[in-house]
Amino acid sequence: MLYAQATPQQKRRALREKLASGELVRMPGAFNPLSARLIERKGFDGVYISGAVISADLGLPDIGLTSLTEVAGRGQQIARMTELPAIIDADTGFGEPMNVARTIQTLEDAGLAGTHIEDQVNPKRCGHLDGKSVVDADTAIKRIRAAVDARRDPDFLIMARTDVRAVEGLPAAIDRAKALVDAGADAVFPEAMRDLGEFEAMRAALDVPILANMTEFGKSELFSTAQLQGAGVNLVIWPVSLLRLAMGAAGRGLDALASEGHLRGQLGEMQHRADLYDLIDYEHYSRFDANVFDFTVADSRATKE
Numbered sequence: 001m002l003y004a005q006a007t008p009q010q011k012r013r014a015l016r017e018k019l020a021s022g023e024l025v026r027m028p029g030a031f032n033p034l035s036a037r038l039i040e041r042k043g044f045d046g047v048y049i050s051g052a053v054i055s056a057d058l059g060l061p062d063i064g065l066t067s068l069t070e071v072a073g074r075g076q077q078i079a080r081m082t083e084l085p086a087i088i089d090a091d092t093g094f095g096e097p098m099n100v101a102r103t104i105q106t107l108e109d110a111g112l113a114g115t116h117i118e119d120q121v122n123p124k125r126c127g128h129l130d131g132k133s134v135v136d137a138d139t140a141i142k143r144i145r146a147a148v149d150a151r152r153d154p155d156f157l158i159m160a161r162t163d164v165r166a167v168e169g170l171p172a173a174i175d176r177a178k179a180l181v182d183a184g185a186d187a188v189f190p191e192a193m194r195d196l197g198e199f200e201a202m203r204a205a206l207d208v209p210i211l212a213n214m215t216e217f218g219k220s221e222l223f224s225t226a227q228l229q230g231a232g233v234n235l236v237i238w239p240v241s242l243l244r245l246a247m248g249a250a251g252r253g254l255d256a257l258a259s260e261g262h263l264r265g266q267l268g269e270m271q272h273r274a275d276l277y278d279l280i281d282y283e284h285y286s287r288f289d290a291n292v293f294d295f296t297v298a299d300s301r302a303t304k305e
Helices: 008-020 033-041 051-057 068-079 097-109 137-150 164-168 170-182 196-205 225-230 241-260 264-269 273-279 282-287
Strands: 025-028 047-049 086-089 114-118 157-162 187-190 211-213 235-238
Touching: 008 025, 008 157, 025 047, 033 047, 033 068, 033 241, 033 273, 047 068, 051 068, 051 086, 051 241, 068 086, 068 097, 097 114, 097 137, 114 137, 114 187, 137 157, 137 170, 157 170, 164 170, 170 187, 170 196, 187 196, 187 211, 196 225, 241 264, 273 282
Parallel strands: 025 235, 047 086, 086 114, 114 157, 157 187, 211 235
Antiparallel strands: none
C-alpha cells in the first residue's frame, strides 16, 4: 500500500548484489509509476527510466529539453512505487561538472538506485540516430569524476554512457570506456553496439559491468537475454518498449472508436478493472478506512464495462 517498503539504500545494495552475482539484470523501461509496479509484478530485476520516455511523455523530442527538476521528479514518482531498484537516464548531467554533481545528489535524494551520464555534446540526441556529436575525452572524464565525487551513498551506481561507437568506431569507443572507468565509473553503457561481437569486445576490455540497450527500431539487433548473457553483458534495458506497446494499443483503440463509435470489440485488449485494482492494491487501503474499499468487482473477462 502507498509506496515501497524497501528504502533507497536497500534497493541500491540489492542492485549491487545482483550485479556481483553474475546474473543478467533485466530492466524494462517504466513510463509511469503504475507500469513500474507491473514490471515488479512480472518478476523482473529492476526498473529503467528513460530520458526519451520522459521527454515523449511531455510531448517533446529527446534532445535535452527536459530539466533536472522534471527528470528527478518523475524518477521519484516511479522509484518509490516499486520494491525494485530503478536506474534513471540523466543525459549529459544537465550542465557543467558542478551541475553534474548536483544532479547526482538530487537523484540520490529522489530514491534512485543509479544513473548514467553520457558523453554527447549538449543539446544531445537519441543514441540510435545519425548525426551525433561527442565531447572530447577530458570533458567526458570531468563529468564522471564530478559524479563520483558528489556521490554520498557508495552504493549509488554511477554508469558512464559513451556514444563514441557511432562517431569514431569501436576501438575509439573502447578507449573512451576505459578512460571513463579509470575516472571512477562503476559500469559502462556502450550505446548503439552493432552486434554481439562488439559487446564481447567491450566485455574483454573492461572489468566493470556493461549494459545493453535493446531499443526497437535502432542500430542494435534485438538480441535475446540468453544471447546477451553469453556475450558477457551484465544489464539489459528495454527503455521505450512499454510506451511503444501502450501507444500502439491506444492508437488502435482510438481508430476503432472513431470508426465504430464504441469500444466493445476492444475489451479483450484492455487491462480489466479487477486487474487494475489488484495492481494498485486497492483493497488494502481499507486498513486505514473501511469505507474506502467496501465494494466488489466482477472478475469475469466477459463482463461489459
